[in-house]
Amino acid sequence: MLKFSFSPWLRALLILGLATLGGYAYWAHSPLPERADIVPTQYLRLKRDFIEGARSQSGEINSFILNSTGPNGEQLTIDTLWIGEKTAEKIFLHISGTHGVEGYAGSAIQSALLQEKLVAPDNSAIVFLHALNPWGMAHKRRVNESNVDLNRNFIGDKSKFSGSPQGYRDAEWFLNPEGLPSRMDLFFPNAIFLIGRYGFATLKQAIAGGQYDFPHGIYYGGSRMESSNRFLKRFLLQNFSKVKTLIVVEVHTGLGEWGKDLLFWPLDAEHPKTLRLSKLIDEKLDSDDPRDGAGFKTPGDLQGEAPKLLPDTDIYWIVQEFGTYGPIATLRALINENAYQQSAERPDTSHWSKAELLEIFTPGNAEWQQMVLDRGIAIGRKVIKKLADPLWQGDPSPEG
Numbered sequence: 001m002l003k004f005s006f007s008p009w010l011r012a013l014l015i016l017g018l019a020t021l022g023g024y025a026y027w028a029h030s031p032l033p034e035r036a037d038i039v040p041t042q043y044l045r046l047k048r049d050f051i052e053g054a055r056s057q058s059g060e061i062n063s064f065i066l067n068s069t070g071p072n073g074e075q076l077t078i079d080t081l082w083i084g085e086k087t088a089e090k091i092f093l094h095i096s097g098t099h100g101v102e103g104y105a106g107s108a109i110q111s112a113l114l115q116e117k118l119v120a121p122d123n124s125a126i127v128f129l130h131a132l133n134p135w136g137m138a139h140k141r142r143v144n145e146s147n148v149d150l151n152r153n154f155i156g157d158k159s160k161f162s163g164s165p166q167g168y169r170d171a172e173w174f175l176n177p178e179g180l181p182s183r184m185d186l187f188f189p190n191a192i193f194l195i196g197r198y199g200f201a202t203l204k205q206a207i208a209g210g211q212y213d214f215p216h217g218i219y220y221g222g223s224r225m226e227s228s229n230r231f232l233k234r235f236l237l238q239n240f241s242k243v244k245t246l247i248v249v250e251v252h253t254g255l256g257e258w259g260k261d262l263l264f265w266p267l268d269a270e271h272p273k274t275l276r277l278s279k280l281i282d283e284k285l286d287s288d289d290p291r292d293g294a295g296f297k298t299p300g301d302l303q304g305e306a307p308k309l310l311p312d313t314d315i316y317w318i319v320q321e322f323g324t325y326g327p328i329a330t331l332r333a334l335i336n337e338n339a340y341q342q343s344a345e346r347p348d349t350s351h352w353s354k355a356e357l358l359e360i361f362t363p364g365n366a367e368w369q370q371m372v373l374d375r376g377i378a379i380g381r382k383v384i385k386k387l388a389d390p391l392w393q394g395d396p397s398p399e400g
């Protein structure tokens, strides 16, 4: 007769293992918190709020209709509002919705700014671009109708739409698993293994930096410039080529500390433009270097590519990024939602993986939503208030 005897150590280990598994199962199945409504997350409602606010201003409204539609066949548009002279030399441009499911915050900020009558100083204009990726906002996805991350896709040179970092290819089995996702996944042990092997900063850059080889994978940059970005390119070229100074605030969510914002800025801390901008808006600017902080470098991002399109324009492009749950939880939600979207016959916007993705990028917590709205409004107002300042044009020097 066989007899099993466990040593006390083995027994303790077994109990600990079962407790961990039970705790994980409980956590993975626990319901998401109630959602506040300070930042609404319904695309049509946000668009209606924006258009209503835009109509209350004296400005010009234009809409670009996308070929794709919302989950219930709704028409999807990118809407713009132009307040001030069409031939202005100095322009403030506010952009929301580059990343679909991140776009609700930026949209709510825009509608809040439009609550009061906005007046552009002489020779300047205030421009809003609402929902660059309306498909993602309507379908609760970060990417667009072609599974493309628009902020890895703003590339003029066709030959650049290829390749992927070695780290991404090595981790592809983990990033883009086949089949429907399960709440009881092996995400955490796999993530610990990968971080141990590559290091956190290297892995973050390799994954989030974008890839052009896996069309169904996460952080895919596409094989050609997508319709939203082709619209943006035309919009920038037609309206801002002859502009002297262009100040852009593009709102994102997901990176950084809960409810706080980072102002990502591509130049060194000591660059004269950095000092000038920092002085003008009285804010600290953040580096997007993956080694120091939450950021990372991406090819094909709007902030990096727009200046190449407008070589004669002095551009101040700020990415205002609001922190939520941190990079690990964000990655897990992105992997699960993408696995669902790629495997489901008819993806449903109310699936748990989409609810989790929504919570990760636009938390339902009322305090978070209020903090985001307040800071978004504050930055918008600061730029508008300073729009007439001659310092934007570099004269006098930031030290003087």
Ligand SMILES: [Zn+2]
Pocket: 099, 102, 252, 253, 254
């Ligand atoms: Zn984003």
